[in-house]
Amino acid sequence: xTSRLYTRSGxxxxxxxxxxxxxxxxxxxxxxxGAVDELNAAVGLAAAEAARAPRSAVSEQILRIFxxxxxxxxxxxxxxxxxxxxxxxxxxxxxxxxxxxxVEKWIDEIDAGNAPMKSFVMPGGTDLACRLHLARTICRRAxxxxxxxxxxxxxxxxxxxYINRVSDMLFAMARRxxxxxxxxxxxxxxxxxx
Numbered sequence: 001x002t003s004r005l006y007t008r009s010g011x012x013x014x015x016x017x018x019x020x021x022x023x024x025x026x027x028x029x030x031x032x033x034g035a036v037d038e039l040n041a042a043v044g045l046a047a048a049e050a051a052r053a054p055r056s057a058v059s060e061q062i063l064r065i066f067x068x069x070x071x072x073x074x075x076x077x078x079x080x081x082x083x084x085x086x087x088x089x090x091x092x093x094x095x096x097x098x099x100x101x102x103v104e105k106w107i108d109e110i111d112a113g114n115a116p117m118k119s120f121v122m123p124g125g126t127d128l129a130c131r132l133h134l135a136r137t138i139c140r141r142a143x144x145x146x147x148x149x150x151x152x153x154x155x156x157x158x159x160x161x162y163i164n165r166v167s168d169m170l171f172a173m174a175r176r177x178x179x180x181x182x183x184x185x186x187x188x189x190x191x192x193x194x
Contacts, residue, residue, distance in 0.1 A: 028149040033080035035142035036163070040073040042135035046170075049128045050177075058113070058180050062173055065106050069166065072099060076159045080146070084154045095158030103165040111172040114179060120188035125178035132174035139167040 047066040053059045078092045123133035143163045149155050175185060 028145065028152060029080060029083070032142065032145040032149045032155070033077045035138065035145045036073055036077045036080060039135060039138045039142050039163075039166075040070055040077070042131070042138045043070055043073065046128060046131040046135050049131050053128055053177070056180055058110075058176055061109070062177070065169075068102075072162065076162065079156050079159050080149070094156045095162045097158065100158060100161050100165060103162060103169055107165065107169045107172050110169065110176050114172060114175045115185070117185075118187070121175065122186040122188060123174070124186060125174070125183040126181045129174040129178045129181075129183070132170050132177065136167050136170035136174065139163060139170060143167065 043066055047063060047070070050059050050062045050066065072095065075093045076095060079094055082089055082092045123137075124130060143160065146155050146160050146163060150160070178185065
C-alpha cells in the first residue's frame with residue numbers, strides 16, 4: 001500500500017497544528033509559519049544562485065550560512081506550529097540566545113566588507129543580490145505576521161528576534177555580493193518637492 005501526499009483533512013479550510021488542534025488556514029498562527037516557510041523557499045532560491053556564482057570566500061560563506069539558516073527556519077516553523085502547552089511541545093526547539101548571537105556574528109562578518117551606508121539603497125544589482133533582497137522582504141513580512149500573532153497568543157521571543165536579525169543579514173549579504181561583483185549600491189534619490 002502506498003501512502004498519498006494528500007489527506008483531504010484540510011478540504012474544510014482547516015489545518016492541524018503540532019499537537020493535534022485544528023485551526024482555520026487563515027489563523028494568524030498559520031499565517032506566521034506560512035510566511036516563515038515562504039522565507040525558507042526564498043532562501044533556497046538564493047542558495048541555488050549562490051551555488052552557481054563564481055566561487056569566492058563570500059559565496060562559500062553564504063552557502064555555509066544558508067545550510068544552517070534553512071534548518072533554523074524549519075525550527076521556527078515548528079515552534080510557530082506548536083502553541084505553548086501543546087502535547088508535543090517538548091519535541092520542538094525554541095530559538096536560543098546563542099543562535100541569535102550566531103546570526104549577529106554572521107552579520108558583522110559580512111557587513112565588514114561593505115562600505116558604510118550614506119543613504120537608503122535600492123534593491124537590485126546581481127541576480128543573487130536581487131534574490132537576497134526578495135528574501136529580505138519576505139523575512140520582514142514573516143516578522144510582521146509573528147508580531148500580529150503575538151497580540152493574541154504567546155510567541156517565542158527568540159524566534160522573533162532571530163527573524164529580525166535574519167532580515168538585516170540578508171540585506172548585508174545583498175550589498176556584499178554586489179560589491180564582490182563590482183556592482184555599486186544604487187542610492188535612493190527622493191523626488192524633489194515642487
